[in-house]
Amino acid sequence: MQYGLTGLINFGHVGFFAIGAFTSALLALAGLPTPLSLAAAAATSAIVAWPIGLVALRLREDYFAVVTLGFGETVRLIVTSERWLTNGVQGIPGIPRLFPADHGAAGAVATLLVLCICCLGGALVLQRLARSPFGRMIEAIRDNEDAVRALGKNPAAFKTRVLALGSALAGLAGGFYAHVITYLSPDQFTALVTFYVWMAMILGGVGRVSGAVLGALLLMAFLEGTRFVRDALPGLVSEVEMASVRLGAVGLALILFTLFRPQGLVGDYSRR
């Protein structure tokens, strides 16, 4: 929605993801039920995004990219240094799971189910937006912002809303991440996370909700799935080397996609 439909280059996804993760983790540890802490995670990320949108969206789009990249890094540094809140580099252990009563397979399946339902819900909301008059207007902004202004509409207002909405989803994702991993530390929130989002989108297809979903699914299946490949090839590469090999393979896939299938797997917005 941000890049494909509106043309916003947001390099700070990880910042909103981190805010969501820490918000939900800290609130849950303070005793709030997880559904509420997750809602608070989404809301906090959106609220933080709002002023950033108001200020940064006055800038040209490439500067917006720089500001958001800096924002993501700033969030990571705050999380690292504000020990009273986030326990610094030692991180926060023991974050409650979504289904704390059930530690077995049933809990994992229930968690997976909740995540799938939320993903589907998020995708449907985005699909509804994309096909609405709101979606038409953000696509118009992507195609020609001055023409939108000449027609009496304020692009900045639409872009701020898009940024806040996308950040709410990133915050929600961060919240789920916290409750699934159950341990948070600053080194989980490097700019690489932002670029995973971009990789997934480019692989799947820019400007298509189905592209984002499919791209994320494939990218994560590949990144997580290939963890076991090393076990099948004992002694060939070390654990650390394998991580680099996997990223290298994703990089190669991105290059090949850009060369031979720039529209991604499901096609992009230009092929309607």
Place this chain on the structure above:
Amino acid sequence: MNLLVRELSKAFGGFHVLDRVSFSFETDGLLGIIGPNGAGKSTLFSVLSGFISADRGSILLGERAIDRLSPQERAQLGLVRTFQVPREFHHLTVRENLMAAAPHQPGERLIPLFLAPARVRAAERAVRERADEVIAFLRLEAVADLPAGRLSGGQKKLLELGRALLTEPRLVLLDEPFAGVNAVLVGEVIERIAALHARGIGFLIIEHDLGSLARLVPRLLVMDRGRVIAEGEPRAVLNDRAVRAAYLGQTTP
């Protein structure tokens, strides 16, 4: 209502693109603006529509000074421009381009979009009808469902005009509406503009096609090197010595 332009000046570097331009215009009228290339006509439109701010001078729309308003605020007051080089939303279809231009759509706001879908659908139907009227009016039926990026130059010009009409304008600034439009269609566009004018919409029109323009507007404003050098009835203006000199590239004595 009256559009009153007083002593507008704009310089880029040391170059005076607009030099104390003044004129007055009834917003339901028709006025042609002509002049050689580089006379400052398009810059005047950009200043009037708020895309460029003037160095000096004032613009009054009725009683209201609009100098400091943003382009979108001016458009909301009914002062809508088109661009010399068409700026269509190239991935949207022609119909979607027009629908995007309609004001006050509840579906463009998030809360009604999710909480009042019936209202959004009703508004969307109404906007679609208006877009289809404009499509028929501009004879764009055959391309209505094509992405606007695939239109010809002339069709894009018509789409620019159409989008301006969808905003419910009071006064439209048309920047070379006939450029790239074939001769048969120019005649039709002139008829269309005259018909819209009869409905109370005013037009300021920059155009190099003097013959076509003279058929349409009762009054011409001639610019040269940032200044207004003549104003009046087309025939008188076109016979004016200073105007002929400007167009033929001679210096005035």
